[in-house]
Each structure stands twice: as C-alpha cells, then as structure tokens.
Amino acid sequence: MLRYFLKRLGGAIPTLFIIVTLSFLLVRIAPGGPFDEEKSLPPEILANLESAYGLDQPLWVQYTRYLRSLLHGDFGPSFRYKDFTVTELIGQGLPVTAEIGIAALLLALTLGMLVGVFAALRQNLAADYTVMTLAVAGIAVPSFVVLPLLGLLFGIYLRWLPVAGWEPGSIRHLILPVVALTLPPLAYVARLTRASFLDVLQRPFIRTAFSKGLPLHTVILRHALRPALIPVAGFLAPAVASIMTGSLVVESIAGLPGVGRYLVQGALNRDYTLVLGMVILYSVVLIGMGLAVDLLYAWLDPRVRYER
Amino acid sequence: MTETVWSSARRRLLANPGARISLGVVAALVVLAVIGPWLNPNAAQTLDWSHVATDPGMAHAHWFGTDRLGRDLYVRTLEGARVSMIVGLVASTVSLGLGLIYGAVAGYVGGRTDDVMMRIIEILGGLPLIFFVIFLTVIFGRNEYLLFVSIGAVGWLTLARIVRGQALSIRRQEYIEAAIASGAGTARIIYKHVLPNVLGPVIVYATLTVPQIILLESFLSFLGLGIQEPRASLGTLIAEGAGEMEAAPWILLAPGAFLTLLLVCLNIFGDGLRDAFDTMERG
Numbered sequence: 001m002l003r004y005f006l007k008r009l010g011g012a013i014p015t016l017f018i019i020v021t022l023s024f025l026l027v028r029i030a031p032g033g034p035f036d037e038e039k040s041l042p043p044e045i046l047a048n049l050e051s052a053y054g055l056d057q058p059l060w061v062q063y064t065r066y067l068r069s070l071l072h073g074d075f076g077p078s079f080r081y082k083d084f085t086v087t088e089l090i091g092q093g094l095p096v097t098a099e100i101g102i103a104a105l106l107l108a109l110t111l112g113m114l115v116g117v118f119a120a121l122r123q124n125l126a127a128d129y130t131v132m133t134l135a136v137a138g139i140a141v142p143s144f145v146v147l148p149l150l151g152l153l154f155g156i157y158l159r160w161l162p163v164a165g166w167e168p169g170s171i172r173h174l175i176l177p178v179v180a181l182t183l184p185p186l187a188y189v190a191r192l193t194r195a196s197f198l199d200v201l202q203r204p205f206i207r208t209a210f211s212k213g214l215p216l217h218t219v220i221l222r223h224a225l226r227p228a229l230i231p232v233a234g235f236l237a238p239a240v241a242s243i244m245t246g247s248l249v250v251e252s253i254a255g256l257p258g259v260g261r262y263l264v265q266g267a268l269n270r271d272y273t274l275v276l277g278m279v280i281l282y283s284v285v286l287i288g289m290g291l292a293v294d295l296l297y298a299w300l301d302p303r304v305r306y307e308r
Numbered sequence: 309m310t311e312t313v314w315s316s317a318r319r320r321l322l323a324n325p326g327a328r329i330s331l332g333v334v335a336a337l338v339v340l341a342v343i344g345p346w347l348n349p350n351a352a353q354t355l356d357w358s359h360v361a362t363d364p365g366m367a368h369a370h371w372f373g374t375d376r377l378g379r380d381l382y383v384r385t386l387e388g389a390r391v392s393m394i395v396g397l398v399a400s401t402v403s404l405g406l407g408l409i410y411g412a413v414a415g416y417v418g419g420r421t422d423d424v425m426m427r428i429i430e431i432l433g434g435l436p437l438i439f440f441v442i443f444l445t446v447i448f449g450r451n452e453y454l455l456f457v458s459i460g461a462v463g464w465l466t467l468a469r470i471v472r473g474q475a476l477s478i479r480r481q482e483y484i485e486a487a488i489a490s491g492a493g494t495a496r497i498i499y500k501h502v503l504p505n506v507l508g509p510v511i512v513y514a515t516l517t518v519p520q521i522i523l524l525e526s527f528l529s530f531l532g533l534g535i536q537e538p539r540a541s542l543g544t545l546i547a548e549g550a551g552e553m554e555a556a557p558w559i560l561l562a563p564g565a566f567l568t569l570l571l572v573c574l575n576i577f578g579d580g581l582r583d584a585f586d587t588m589e590r591g
Contacts (some may be wrong), residue, residue, distance in 0.1 A: 015431055132324075136579070142523050142544075144530050145564045146500035148550040162552070207323050241364055245438050249530055253550055264531050267442055279439050 008294045012287045016280075020070070023279045024063055028273045053079065056159045064202050066276075075277035080269045086277035090259055094281075096166070097251065097258035100174055104181035107237060113232065115191025119221065131190065138187025144249040147180035151253075165256040177254040181246050185239040192231050200228045212238060226300055235297045237289045242281055313544040314508075321582040327580025337570050341389040350380035350590025354363040366557050372562040376552060381545075385562045389570070395456055395541070402460025403521075404514050405519055412502045414468070415475025426472070433465050441524070445533045455534055461523050463517045470513055474506040506510035519574035526567060531580050542567040563570065 015207030041049070050056045054065060069076055075086035121133045154176065166173050200206065201224060209219045251260035259278065266274035321327055348371065350356070354369075355377050364373040364381075373379035398497040444458040478484065479502070487497050522542075528534035529543030539543070542563045549560025 018431055023443070026440070136575050137568075137572050138524075140519060140575045141568050142527060144527065144550070144569075145546060145568060148546070148553055148560050149564065152553050152560070153323075156557075157553055241438075245527075249527065252531075263439065263442065264533070268532075275443070279443075282439060 001043065004298060005291075005295060012291060014124045016283060020067070020276075021063075021274055021278060021281045024066065024248055027270070028059060028062075028072055053077070070280070075104075075280070076273040078274050080266070080271040080274070086273050087264060089274065090277060090281060093257060093259035093262065096256055097247055097260060098257070100181060100250075100258070101180050101247055103174070103178045104243050105185070105239060106188055106266045107178070107182045108185035108243075109188055109232070111182075112189025113188070113193045115190040117225075119194045119199055120197035120201070126218075128194075132194070135187040135190050139191075141183075143180040143184065143246040143255065146183055146261070147176060147250055147253050149178045150180060164253065166254075171252070173256075177250045177256060180250055181243050184246070185235075185242055188235060188239070189232055192235055193228065196231045197224065199227045200224050203257050230297065230300050232301060233293055234294055236296070237286060240289045242284055244285065315349025317508075317581075317584040321580055324580045324583065326576050327518050327584075329578070330576040333569065333573040334577060337389070337566070337573070338393065339391060341386050344386040345383045348380065348383050350383050353379065355379060364562075373556070373558045375548060375556075375559050381559065381562050384540055385542075385545060385566055387543045388545045389566050391539065391541040392522050392525055392543070392567070392570075395535075397461065397523070398456045399460035399515055400511035400517045401464065402457055403463035403467060403517060404510070405426070406461070408471055408506070410464065411468035412475050412498050413471035413505065416479050416498050416502050418476070418479065426469075429465055429468055438444045438462070438524075441508065441528065442531075442533060444527060446469060452535065455525070455528070459521055460527070462524065467510065467513055468507055469519070471506050472587060474509060475502050478502055481512040508585055512578070512585050515526060515581050516575070516578035519571045519578065522567075522574070523571060528551055560591045 008099040248260040368495030535541040545563035
C-alpha cells in the first residue's frame with residue numbers, strides 16, 4: 001500500500017512542475033504588463049518598478065527565482081494589491097472558499113449517494129423517473145443561474161435568507177451559495193450511484209447474500225455499497241474541480257470574500273504573481289484530490305493494488 | 309432480420325419519449341433563435357428610452373420586457389441564444405476535429421507514439437483547464453474566434469481517448485490488413501478506413517459536448533471574459549439580469565429560462581443517443 005502511494009506521489013510531482021512552468025510562461029508571453037494603466041507611467045518610474053519586482057531580469061532568472069521562493073512557500077508580492085503578498089491575499093480568502101467548498105462537497109456526496117441508492121431500489125418506478133429527471137436538470141443548469149434564482153425566491157420574495165453579502169461567522173449568508181454549488185455534483189453523484197448500484201445488485205454475490213436470508217439493509221450496507229462506490233470515488237476529483245470552478249462565479253454573485261475573485265481579477269489586471277499563485281493553489285488541490293482518489297480506490301477495490 | 313447499427317440506434321432513439329420530446333424542444337429553440345427576432349418589430353441594439361426596464365407585456369411589442377437601457381429583451385435573448393448556439397457548434401466541431409485526428413493517429417500508429425501521445429493527454433487532463441481558458445481569453449484579448457478555439461481546446465481530451473480506444477481495435481481488422489497489403493500509406497488508411505469507422509460513438513460523445521461548451525461559453529461571458537457589449541450571449545444577459553433581479557426579475561428570467569431549457573433538453577437528448585448506441589444494453 002505504501003509503495004503504491006509513493007509511486008503515485010512520484011507521478012504527481014512532475015505534473016505539478018509542468019503546470020508551474022506552463023503557467024509561468026503563459027502569463028509572461030501575454031501582451032501587456034501589470035503596470036499598464038490608462039495614463040502611461042514615465043519611463044524612469046516604469047524602469048524602477050520593473051527592477052523592484054525583478055521584471056527587468058532575463059526570463060530564466062525570473063523563473064528560477066520564482067521556483068526558489070515557491071519552495072519556501074512564498075508566492076511573491078502581488079503586483080496590483082500593493083503592500084500585500086500573494087500568500088497573504090490567499091490566506092485571507094481561502095478560509096471562506098474552503099468553508100463553502102468543503103460543505104458543498106460533503107453535502108453533494110452524502111445526499112447524492114442517498115438519492116442514488118433510493119432511486120436504484122425503486123428502479124423504473126415513478127419516484128425513480130422523477131429523481132433522475134431532476135438530476136439531469138441539476139447537472140445541466142449552471143450555478144450562475146441557480147444562485148440568482150434562489151436569491152430571487154428565498155431572498156426577495158420569501159425574505160428568509162440574505163441575497164448576498166457576508167458577515168464573519170454568519171451561516172445564513174452561506175446557505176444559498178452552498179446550495180448552488182452543491183446541486184450539480186449532487187445530481188451527478190446520484191446518477192453514478194444509481195447506475196453502479198443497479199449494476200452491483202445483478203452480481204452473484206448479492207444473490208447469495210439474499211438467499212442466505214439476510215435482510216435488505218444488511219445486504220446494502222455490508223455487501224453492495226462498497227463495490228458500488230468505486231465509480232463515485234472516481235468522480236471525486238471532477239467534483240472538486242466543478243465546485244472550485246463554480247465558486248469563481250458563486251463568490252462574485254454572493255459577494256463572498258473568498259479567493260475565487262482573485263483569479264479573474266488577477267488575470268484581467270495582469271497581476272502575474274496572483275494568477276500564478278491561484279493556478280498553483282488550485283492545481284495542488286486537484287492533484288492532491290487525485291492522489292486521495294487513488295488511495296480510496298485501493299481501499300475500495302483490493303485488486304487495484306496489485307495492478308501493473 | 310439484419311439491422312445496421314445506425315437503423316437500430318435510430319429506432320431505439322425514437323422509442324425513447326424523453327429523447328423525442330427534447331429533440332423537438334431543441335429544434336424549436338433553434339428555429340426560434342434563427343427566425344424569432346424577425347417576428348418582433350424591435351431591434352436588439354435600439355434603446356427605447358421611454359420604456360426602460362418595463363415589465364413583459366404586449367405593449368410596444370416588448371414581449372419579454374426591456375432592460376435597464378430600454379433594449380428589447382425578447383430580441384436580445386434570442387440573438388444571445390443564437391450566439392451561444394453558434395459558439396457551441398463551432399467549438400464542438402473544433403474539439404471533434406482535434407480529438408478525432410489525435411486519437412486516430414495515437415490508436416492506429418500505436419507503440420511508442422501512442423505511449424507518448426497518451427501521456428500528454430494524461431498530463432493535460434490533470435491540469436485545471438478552465439483556468440487555462442481564462443488565461444487564454446485574457447491573453448489574446450476580445451477575439452471571439454479565439455474564444456471558440458480555446459473553448460474547443462478544452463473538450464477534445466476525452467474525445468481523443470474514445471477515438472484511440474476504437475482505433476486500437478480497428479487496426480486489427482482484416483480490411484486494414486487488406487489496405488496495407490494493397491499498398492495504402494498510414495495517412496490514407498487513417499483517413500479512409502479508421503476515421504469513418506469510429507464515427508458512431510464519437511458523434512454520441514460530441515452531442516454531449518455541445519451543452520458542456522454552451523455552458524462554458526456562458527460561464528466565461530458571465531465573468532466578462534467572453535462575448536462583449538453591445539453583442540450579447542446568454543451568459544452576458546444572465547450576468548446583467550442577476551444585477552437587476554430585485555427591481556426587474558424578468559431581465560434574469562428570460563435568458564435564464566432559455567439557457568436552462570436548452571441545456572436540459574440537449575443533455576436528455578444526448579443521454580438518449582448514448583443509450584441508443586450503447587451495445588451493452590442491446591440484445
């Protein structure tokens with residue numbers, strides 16, 4: 001198991017390295033610099049600014065310098081948010097983003113699996129069709145449509161919850177954004193669980209379990225659930241990616257001070273270090289999730305450990 | 309009775325009421341987006357200052373109401389939908405082309421080439437590609453053609469994998485051996501024999517790509533990175549409506565409902581198509 005994990009980890013590091021290098025090059029070859037403004041700066045000041053941020057150095061010097069500071073956990077200074085380092089900016093926003101993201105992920109997984117098992121047990125009955133039609137809608141409708149609609153219904157007509165805004169420690173402000181982020185992966189998990197559950201229920205060992213006289217819930221919990229969850233585990237990384245992408249718009253609609261806005265804002269402002277920091281952060285989360293999924297696979301399906 | 313794959317797939321597709329209805333709805337929406345604006349006397353860019361943010365109604369033919377600047381929402385929604393549909397089609401075609409060629413070459417040539425090409429796909433698949441699209445749209449500015457290409461560039465990875473899998477099994481077929489024996493070159497075999505035979509599953513997957521790409525385009529336009537004013541797509545209209553929903557909810561509801569209906573129906577139809585072609589369920 002440990003060897004398997006180390007092998008996977010060894011594969012992830014080059015990927016991360018490629019991501020860092022590619023994104024570094026991409027932002028540097030972009031036309032326009034971080035100090036382009038409506039009114040152009042006098043050349044002396046521009047030169048001073050560029051040398052202060054090390055932008056006058058050759059590209060490969062900048063690159064090795066950036067890599068070295070990355071290894072120390074330093075993402076460098078932000079070019080636009082003066083007096084802030086990227087590490088500080090991310091540190092301020094990350095708790096909010098992580099809070100709604102993790103809540104959405106956990107909700108999507110637990111509710112999705114429950115709904116999926118429920119639909120599978122009522123295969124081809126009215127309840128099954130209703131749930132699965134709703135699931136298609138849940139997958140198809142983007143969070144930037146769902147969230148304003150929820151705000152309209154619960155915020156403006158019913159006046160139960162705030163439409164947007166944020167207060168430290170207030171759960172009420174987070175409910176609608178979390179619901180909007182949860183729905184698409186929830187629907188997907190429900191569909192996956194239903195399909196794989198139906199598949200597992202066909203297998204001989206389930207027939208054996210039933211013919212031993214075991215009650216339904218024992219068969220589900222002890223025998224069917226674990227193999228049925230393998231495809232769901234495979235969806236974990238895409239689910240995290242979808243929640244992270246969704247939080248870009250959800251945070252901006254709901255006015256939450258998370259890190260989502262930094263990516264778009266940073267890209268529009270050519271705030272190189274901020275964009276790089278965000279891409280690296282998101283990549284680390286995604287790659288880490290991929291590793292976690294590999295481990296989960298190995299636990300759910302022992303055959304995986306002995307492959308190759 | 310022998311039935312070809314295509315005719316049995318068509319029969320199974322038409323036997324599925326969900327797929328039939330959603331195909332009809334999608335067709336209706338497309339027709340509406342193409343000819344709908346002509347049915348209304350208002351133009352998309354005209355500012356009607358005497359009717360700013362009016363409710364939907366029959367007066368002055370503002371059927372879906374007007375926005376903050378007095379532009380007619382019925383016309384703007386339909387023209388925005390047309391833009392979204394064109395982006396969806398063009399970008400899907402781009403990713404279809406890329407995926408087909410890449411996958412067919414990797415699968416047919418095989419060996420070392422295949423290993424390297426699939427390794428590249430694996431690395432690209434591990435990247436948060438949406439962020440690269442955001443990058444690209446920012447770097448290359450407000451170029452809508454580039455938007456098509458960069459959106460299309462996201463969708464081709466899975467397609468390439470599917471095509472490769474198909475091509476791997478095709479290269480062992482006897483007609484390929486016959487083609488090689490009769491002296492056909494690799495490029496010719498891929499073009500004449502491999503590509504036509506992988507088309508079935510690829511078309512199914514491409515159908516499911518279209519709604520994903522329309523969604524992605526709306527997402528980018530919503531963030532202000534896609535289609536620019538005064539032109540509109542469904543995404544920009546929804547962004548506009550989300551800001552006005554307290555006073556004028558119809559500015560959000562009109563494009564929101566159109567996008568929702570389009571995406572849901574495209575997805576149901578794509579699922580139906582996949583089930584119709586799925587050989588696992590047949591027989």
